[in-house]
Amino acid sequence: MTDVLIIGSGGAGLSAALAVKEQGASVIIASKSTPTTAQTSMAQGGMNAVLGNVEEDHISMHIADTIKSAHGICDENMVRKMCADGPLAIAWLERLGVPFSRLDNGKSGTGSIAQRKLGGASAKRACYAQDYTGLKILHTLYDNCLKEGIEFLDDHFLLNLVTEDGTIKGATFLDIRSGEVVQIDAKSVVIATGGFGALYHGYTTNAFGTTGDGIAAVLRAGGSVSDMEFVQFHPTGLKHSAILVSEAARGEGGYLVNSDGERFVDELSPRDVVARAIFAQLEQEKEVFLDVRHLGKEKLMELLPQEVALCRLHEQIDPLEALIPIKPVAHYTMGGIDVDDALEVNGIKGCFAVGECASAKIHGANRLGGNSLLEIVAFGRFAGSNATKHAMFARTTPANDTQLLKDKDYIAHIFTQEHSVNFYPIRQRLGVLLYHKVGIVRQNAKLQEALSEVIAMQVAHARMGIVDHAKAHNQNLVEFLEFSNALLLTPTLISAAFSRDESRGAHFKIEFASEDNERFKKHIVLKWKP
């Protein structure tokens, strides 16, 4: 029985694993894909940490910026902890060998790390590695996991958590390679499975697999979710492919213009403000573009080479010479698994959650750019360390096989299930539905319509099933399970949005356009009743 089982191999999972290993405990990382393919690789802009390398900065300013962006509904203790951990997290990454961008200031160690200003920040605070910050952090973490001999279980799709008397005992997985359902016993579990942005299929920067599998497993195990209504829309996704153009494009001085050539918003406002301003232009049937031409070829190729290449490939335009057509797209889910201040899942002892899948009450109604990489590293280590402590005193008797047998039956059942309805077009329809009715601008009547449509989808789910009946490497089955998780999560997103009769941060409701602190300065926490 391993001390700590980590589910998910993104930045949060790998940081947690390294922390477990540092403390001498045993650790296994299980994930549905292979390491380094995680969403973390897509984070570009940077990682916040108060180093003051470029200009004066203070942890109190980072805390204040985070709370302001969260619109008050965050846990100030958690925010304080994360911001204070920033410089330590960067120092840790520096020692692991992350190739950060550098200044020419003659300083050693973290003193030479370059920092830039992202939207909503009061100082140049985001440490970066060109526009591949997440990628380079993720790969360096992976190199260090190999160095430490950490065991990876690839192709393991999380099915359910195994609990006994409210305490975690491990988890069950579909081993995609063999098609078998397996149980991994563990004294502690860290869920680091990422957010649920892929619910907005076709309107999200997220990978297809960002379906909130860990969040759904917690709901099924009796845990709760919070802040589900807060979905951050990135202002600048490419119009046709929804691929992200980094905030750095605006941070470095890019303009937003409409089809009349007018600038209509302060480009460095928080993401929700910019996204709504763009959405309003689109509603008026105007097109919106990002203009980076004035930055010049040299600066663009140095600072945003990735963006330039993606525009050429997916939009067939050259940003050095032409305007980049954009639309706001779902980018980050602030809410998720409800955890306490030790990141332990409320209701399941010994089970921790960290990163985008968790609702650690730091992002509140809107995440500050550069705080997600900080969260996965700083809190990833915190979760790993807390999970190790729990493992030290946990009982070592493994769970019985009740859950395992149940899940074996379930998977076997899917193979016999009717499949008269193809779920792939429904997955797409869910994306369109959520973008238009549970998106940047919300309205109670439309939320209700969305909920009825989702319930209809849930009813039809019994007739969806799979066409591919191969046992091993059945990606059709995996995608069906992912979509099932999406369908379980969607009502929590809609219900939370429906309950919040106000506008706050990323949640904007037409009929209640302002904040209502008296009634809603709180978190909406939901559970699932089967």
Added chain:
Amino acid sequence: MTIQILRSQINDYQTYTLADEEMTLLKALIKIKATQDATLTFTAGCRASVCGTCAVRVNGREVLSCAHKVRDGDMIEPLNYHPVLRDLKVDKQPAQKTLLNATAWLHRYQEAVLTHKDERFTERQTDCILCDACYSACPVFAVNPDFLGPFALTRAYRYSADKQESEVKSIVERVQHNGVWECTLCSGCTLVCPKGIDPKMDITMLRSLVVQHGYEDRTFAQMGFGTPDFGSEFGFDSNGEF
């Protein structure tokens, strides 16, 4: 348009017909799976050329599905030298083990003064997304499955060139066996890298590093003096440096 995809179960190409519109290969694969054939198996992730999941071979050349515009008549196959798990999905574990064998990480940190120039020096090498395209394009694997291969050597080089690495010697020792000297410098890896990395150059740099550390320069052994033309066929000018 029609494209052909190598299916593992039948060990033959299957033809699929697509609408004549401009799209990436990944988009085409997703469409096929969603509307024509749910059994077609492939791996994909970010759609933005950064997660390294979707590399395949198109008409014999390694590409990322998300970065290749599909064309009429394209022949799609899984990566070379990787066990095929199903259709276009391959087992990356043996290839990734080369990172372990090369000990491609920072062995021991030392604090150093770093500048923008230092950052630029190995910036390209750290753009690697581990898509395995270079591994698939490397002919050495046809004869030596234990070869460390391009991406592991590039990564080893990146750490060896890091001023923060105080144990360069450990890396140097590891890259000599089934490593830098086994490379034929054919440039196959460099030609297919979707991130513009040049593993051939990195291997050349590692070779001189190895020699600087006092180890034997096995370039000549590799060239096989006395076997005429062997060198030039592998991209060497056997009279060049000599």
